[in-house]
Amino acid sequence: MTLRNGWQFEDLPENKMNEIKANVAAGNSPVQARQPKKKGAITVFVGNCPFDYVENDIQEMFAVFGEVCSVNLVTNLDGSSKGFAFVEMEDKAAGEKAINELHETEINGRSINVALGGDRN
DSSP states (O other), rough: OOOOOOOOOOOOOOHHHHHHHHHHEEEEEEESOHHHHOOOEEEEESOOTTTTTHHHHHHHHHHTTTEEEEEEEEEOTTTTTTEEEEEEESSSSHHHHHHHHHTTTTEETTEEEEEEEEEOO
């Protein structure tokens, strides 16, 4: 197969291959769609996150302020973090408090950027 100039095939990470194999063995689509996440009253953007952070790390960081509906850590195709995420908070006031208290907090030598990512109201 010929690809466009500058394009190349890359192997999928082992965890993705295992996920595809398990889905096919179960008679499902190779790539299962994610379950829709619960929408909160406020979306918070978190930038400059440590690259070794996972969704649970961000969930724990925001849970002290209130109920976290969902965390979407943006990743590369290989599953590695791009260093930013979106957090849906159940309560608008809790999200605003998290923004005010977490913005420019240093984590693992990185000053995180926490800002309003989109308002549901």
